[in-house]
Amino acid sequence: MVERLHLWAFLLVALVAAAALVAACAGGGPREDSASQAPPSAPAGGVRATTTAEEAVAMLENVHWLGHASFRIGDGKTIYIDPWQLKDAVPADIILITHEHHDHCSPEDVSRIRGPNTTVVATADCVAKLGGDVVVVKPGDKITVQGVPVEAVPSYNLDKPFHPRQNGWVGYIVTVNGVRIYHAGDSDHIPEMDSLQVDVALLPVGGKYTMTASEAAAAANAMRPGVAVPMHWGRIVGSRQDAERFRDGCKVPVQVLEPGA
Numbered sequence: 001m002v003e004r005l006h007l008w009a010f011l012l013v014a015l016v017a018a019a020a021l022v023a024a025c026a027g028g029g030p031r032e033d034s035a036s037q038a039p040p041s042a043p044a045g046g047v048r049a050t051t052t053a054e055e056a057v058a059m060l061e062n063v064h065w066l067g068h069a070s071f072r073i074g075d076g077k078t079i080y081i082d083p084w085q086l087k088d089a090v091p092a093d094i095i096l097i098t099h100e101h102h103d104h105c106s107p108e109d110v111s112r113i114r115g116p117n118t119t120v121v122a123t124a125d126c127v128a129k130l131g132g133d134v135v136v137v138k139p140g141d142k143i144t145v146q147g148v149p150v151e152a153v154p155s156y157n158l159d160k161p162f163h164p165r166q167n168g169w170v171g172y173i174v175t176v177n178g179v180r181i182y183h184a185g186d187s188d189h190i191p192e193m194d195s196l197q198v199d200v201a202l203l204p205v206g207g208k209y210t211m212t213a214s215e216a217a218a219a220a221n222a223m224r225p226g227v228a229v230p231m232h233w234g235r236i237v238g239s240r241q242d243a244e245r246f247r248d249g250c251k252v253p254v255q256v257l258e259p260g261a
């Protein structure tokens with residue numbers, strides 16, 4: 001009787017083991033397939049972990065720094081972010097404005113590049129200053145402007161009063177030719193930055209109103225963009241030394257741009 005019980009117990013254990021083996025095999029196939037399509041170790045940004053210096057430079061081919069926080073991104077559509085003290089007035093398809101401070105929201109500069117088909121995107125407090133049609137955004141908004149994906153993301157100070165979080169001011173992520181370009185606006189190193197998936201990061205480094213160079217480097221190192229570019233230096237606040245200190249603190253490729261037209 002005891003021997004028979006042992007036999008049954010053995011058979012039961014063998015049966016359970018066999019069932020477990022079958023289940024594991026059945027489940028293993030599809031798991032391997034999905035793993036080969038999207039290895040969990042691959043960075044979501046695709047290019048980010050493996051960007052070479054050449055690839056980083058190539059990503060900036062269409063990104064023109066116009067000084068301070070002002071950029072023109074030209075590839076098909078001409079996109080400005082925070083146009084200010086422009087030398088040349090290349091007509092704009094899209095103008096993105098991060099907040100109403102005079103060095104970011106400049107009605108004089110906007111009127112120089114704005115035509116009948118220009119779309120202006122800005123925070124609510126810019127509307128009265130700019131006049132005309134303005135697409136109003138707040139942090140978290142995702143819109144498509146003339147076929148260009150535009151995301152408005154949070155931008156604020158942590159330890160200074162100039163850009164309170166409750167103002168709802170923004171940075172932008174625009175996708176041009178599959179390259180995600182992030183303009184941080186006047187921001188500190190806020191926690192929301194660390195999870196952004198971007199290829200190009202335009203980060204303020206001048207301190208006082210925004211991140212310092214070392215804080216911006218920490219932000220870039222957490223975000224790991226394909227390439228980072230220091231901005232918000234050279235006028236009002238911040239020096240070339242800040243830009244270079246930022247570059248020296250970054251573990252990702254950095255391009256210190258020369259302000260162009």
Ligand SMILES: [Zn+2]
Binds near residue numbers: 101104162163186
């Ligand atoms: Zn500001």
Ligand SMILES: [Zn+2]
Binds near residue numbers: 232
């Ligand atoms: Zn500013």
